[in-house]
Amino acid sequence: MEGEEIDYSLRETRPNIGGDRVSGKKNLASSFDLVEQMKFLFVRIVRARDLPLETPNGIMNPYVEIKIGNYRATTKYFEKKPDSEWNQVFSFAVYRLQGTTMEINVINEDVIGKITISLHDVPTCLPPDSPLASQWYKLEDNNGVNVGKGELMLAIWYSTQADRVFSKAWHSDSATVSGKSLSNTHSKVYLSPKLWYLRVNVIQAQDLVLGHKGRNPEVYVKSVVGDVILRTRVSPDKNVNPKWNEDLMFVVAEPFVDPLIITVEDRLENNTIRHLGKCVIHLSDVDQRLLPLPADPKWYNLEDVFEDGVRKKDNFFSKLNMRVSLDGGYHVYDESVHFGSDYRPTAKALWTTMIGVLELGIINATGLQPMKVRDGRETTDAYCVAKYGPKWVKTRTVVDSFDPKWNEQYTWDVYDPYTMLTIGIFDDCHLHDSDVAGDGKDPSIGKVKIRLSTLEKNKIYTYSFPLLVLQPNGVKRTGEIQLAVRFTCTSYFNLFLIYTMNPLLPPMHHIYPLSIYQVDNLRKQAIHILCSSLSRTEPPLRSEVVEYMLNGGSTTYSLRKAKANFSRILATLKCLSDARKWFDEIRKWENPTATVAVIAIYCIIVLKPDLILPAVILYSVQAMIFQWWKRPMHPTHIEQSLPVTADELDEEFDTFPSSRQSDVLRMRYDRLRSIAGRVVGVIGDIATLAERFHSLLNWRDPRITPIFLVCCVVGSLMLYCVISLEVFLIFVGVYAMRPPLLGKDVLNAPQNFFSRLPTKADYTL
Template sequence: MQRPPPEDFLLKETNPHLGGGKVTGDKHKSAYDLVQHMPYLYVRVVKARDLPEKDVSRTCDPYVEVNLGNCKGSTPDLKKKSDRKWNQVFAFSKERLQSSELQVTVKDKNFLEDDFIGRVLFDLNKVPSRVPPDSPVAPKWYDMVDKNGEKAKGELKLALWTGTQADEAFPEAWKSEAAGFGESYCLASMRSKVYLHPKLWYLRVSVIEAQDLQLSDEGWFPVFFVRATLGNQQMITSVSQSRTINPKWNEDLMFVAAEPFEDQDLILSVENRVAIKNDEVVGKCTIPLQSIDRRLDNKPVNPEWNNLQKNVIAGEEQKETIFSSRIHIMICLEGGYHVLDDSPQYMSDLRPAAKQLWKPSIGVLELGILYARGLMPMKAKDGRGTTDAYCVAKYGHKWVRTRTIIDSFTPRWNEQYTWEVCDPCTVITIGVFDNRDLHGGDKAGGANDSRIGKLRIRLSNLEMDRVYSQSYPLFVLHPSGVKKMGEIHLVVRFTCFSLLSMMHMYSHPLLPTMHYLHPLTVSQLDKLRHQATQIVSMRLSRAEPPLRKEVVEYMLDVDWNKWSLRKSKANFFRLMAAYGWLIAVGKWFDPICYWKNPIITLLIHVLFIVLVRYPEDILSIIFLCTFLIVVWRYRWRPSHLAHMDIRLSRADSAHPDELHEELDTFPSSQPSEIVRMRYDRLRSIAGRIQTVVGDLATQAEKLQSLLSWRDPRATALFVILCPVGAIILFVIPFQVVALLAGFYLLRHPRFRKKLPSVLTNFFKRLPAHTDCML
């Protein structure tokens, strides 16, 4: 029996105060009711007027400095600008305040020392409060005073209010957690953000044939193929078997295309393989994706003839000329498929690419990201370990990223996000990362954001309208073994609009109709998923702040099918656990057959006679017993959500060398002797697997050999026994035959022999195809 994981690696139930009340009794749903309210002081610096000119150049480059105790933030300076407008919001966490007085100071930027212009003082006890959806606080003009408290020249337009993280100004505001990070690239990478990854379509290019191709060398035997290019994606057809100037291919090439299509072109080039690594372009054509038909259903697309162009050098210029050669193709953007950018095991969206085919949503998923604790130091700063953590959540086309909490092992985000749900059998993925863009990360070489941990929540495990508040452990696999990186506290709620609609979803196929009418091969899906991942990664990395490539790939499980001895062992033990009941039945039935407990064996005889006497009730009894078992187990149903299980993953018992192999790059970066050792180990394991597979195939081939006359004598015996068995079963009632067979199976040990039975000997002597293998 599998040992339970240590207590520190288990999921923990929590009961925090959320939205002003406890989770268990608060059913009122409002904005940010799944997170703890964090009080903030907001200061909006709008603009200034009538500022004096302080430096010798008779100009003023003003900026505003907002001071609140130990926290200080500043606006950018307005160099040589006549418009003194900043319109920037500052948010100070009231839990960290060390002063009751707010100072807003205007200074003039100088090369040596900044000049003081004036300031405005505020008593925090008099700042009004605001709760959305209240209207925003209107800014006012305030007179400035000098250092002595006398009236200074100039006025400053400000707005002050107290609120929470639910305020609409919070996402773009400068926050007190970012004190000391004045660089724009740092502040941008710390903000929370919602991303929508591009809508993806499959592009099918059916290359049929070409006509009247022109060769530069008439005597050369043509070897034609077609190369299709879409951005960074490139595919080629096989070489045409008709070695003429009218080649035929009849092949489909599949690409992934992302909206918008305006600036994307499909380039088809017909090439002739003149020599090894020397291909001559016979002609090409460019097709804008915007002009390609979109296929939403099963209707066929009409093929078209496209003229081929060729670059011709005329004097010193290179021109494209159209000649008589042309290519016959069928191209369409297929929106009836679901583009698989998620891992096949953890899909978060099952809708087709075309929005016209989407069905109404069945519910809403709400996620509250509260805080993390016990995080490990991920980098060094000033001679000590530090972590700048942020959280990413992905469901469907919507990605969210929390703000980065600077230099904290217990970051508190308290951010809430919402997704529409169209299918309950989907998964939301949440990951925690360390931000490497800070402290000059990009300028110092652009180190990757470090993984702190990841978890998944399957929506079908959630009860409707129940608030789950749990602390999830975060694990990362290192070459030295699995390591706990901390815990993250999440609150989840799944609200369903209609129970009947959700139950009806279980009768629908998982994927859209096109996946079944025009199925794609496994290799095609694998390549297309890789292309989709690269497109999503490239688009999200260009956002502000960027969602970097290593983050996207980790969230999408890019290496889900990578070889791992640990995963192979885990899958084997999963298989054994899933089919363990068959082994248990065998172990339970064997003592009955050998009369280890005569009373139980006699009771089994009685039950067997009843079932044979009333065979029409067998299925009813099975369904009734199943019903009773399921109802009885309702008391022990899971009370918490599933989470990363190190014992199930065999991460705690993996050998260090196995982990080194799993975390190695592809192709391997290890020395040749280590690769050779791993290869020999893989050969040994693969040898055992092929033996088991061969044994299973042998048993099936032996059954087939009875019908194929491979062994004439065995088949002749089988042919003789078949009509005899038919006559016996026709004359003797089936109940009597079943009763005799059961009694024979349950016979007493004194009537048993240690030698195999006649049927076993007959079956083992049947031939298989093993003697035909090399």
């Protein structure tokens, strides 16, 4: 409903985890202690023997069917195998079971035999116990009499989601999914490939065969790795020995499959390209640079030389001098700089010591919005993805539920506290053929980010986080996800070293820093590589999921983000404005007692300047002690409170280049000009202040500079010979805070003097 207020706040929960209810102060140490215990009935169908498979039509494809209440699960088929081996595990959530007996049928066109088991007689086998041993069961007919031939080996037990077979089992939550789509419902752990920065420093070429004499060649070097193409500028040397000394940087992933292809090209007058040579460098042969030392330059033969479109075959080769290295001292950005989950360099030899362990319990979600229509009704097939460092995790898919329960727990090694854990929820659109419609992508339901440095050590946080999605019609709340998070510190000494001695980024980022343009371009390459690599896994982690988790969307202008950043700046600088208001109250003697106290303290500080630093430190200690009672007790979360208009959202979701009509673009351009005009005005005011300070000394005004010079000489003599510095400071302070009865000038002499200083604003046309 339009105008409805959305609740963006966190809600603390008390889930039944660790065998008892927790309040956030209890330390738990057992496995799977951050999720609620879910009881499952596991059925392992191993194999069959001596099955009577003779049928009149000759069909022999035995399979096993399990029936519990309304649930039915079947194994895969085997053709012409009387001794079939399935070795499949099925899990049924106990809270959803409706029957008291389980019927297992062995079918080959018709039912060969069955096994009936009472669920009350099934044993419980909890981890860390070893798996329950399988045993042979004789097949019976409908009357409970042995069929005389055929046996089935199986194991049946009760356990929890901590069982080692849980991740590979067929789940009753996905009972409607079958075939190849069944693998998409399983929970998996993924690892990002190891990424390197490939630096190609093109220095110079030698003895190029240009072909056309009497013209100034426009030679440049083109580098190709996979589907990424980079090129240098055209060399300013118009001869056969051009020079560049330019860096081209790529992101490459292990194992190195695509080679580095270097091509030297000449751009002719009619914009045609003439290939002057090419060399292929395999990345496995490239040196890995770990220290901040330049790689050794090498000469490479340009073996493929073309002349008039015909390959030239002789023993003369042009050469290209380059430094090619795999820079392992950098951290390869795949996430935003401010939302990184890992800042380690590529080379493992340069990693710092691990400082702790991050544990995440993904408990459940509630109130999810319908994401698609199946069989005439709205539904959602939700799964959760969490990303920290190079490790990704994906929960199982809970089919057809707006309140899915996962209760899965995962752990990560932590190397830096200033890192971000990202959790996202998605709707699986690849479970049924009818679901894969439109673009066939898994839409996002929401995302949660948690900063580890805001968490207390060894404390369990159990909160329900709101799921927010920005859509063209505004911010939409799509549900809640309940999480349990714990950051356990294993070494306080290493944690102290991280905060004090180790920089956030590896030293290579400070010794040879990358430009903003390079970081942005390389991050796009890294995201493309991760999307391509993780989408080839089984089950695949799809490209749209990876891009959403990495914030790989557009970086175009957003008025909403501009307003949010401006509000952040105002909130940060609020302390300065509050101090100015407080000083104005002191100057105006609104509280005479406070003003007299401030004057007294000021005089004491002037007379005893050695007390300034201890006083500032003690005041900071006092402020920190008082703020301890107001410290935030919850993890970081999204707070969306700024009003956003429909046109601003439409502009943010517009394509690039824009697809809107000319009148809409004209209106947005005029609005941008208005905002930019105010920004330019503020920048001009700042420049005016800086130039006025500079004008005190540059004699731009032939009257003000001599006046300032005379004042400086007289003031220095008086401070040295007549008046001490303490007396002068006390006089200035008391004069600034003098009572209103003594008179208040609108502008005093220094302000009058400073306001008339010349600036370069006159130079602007």
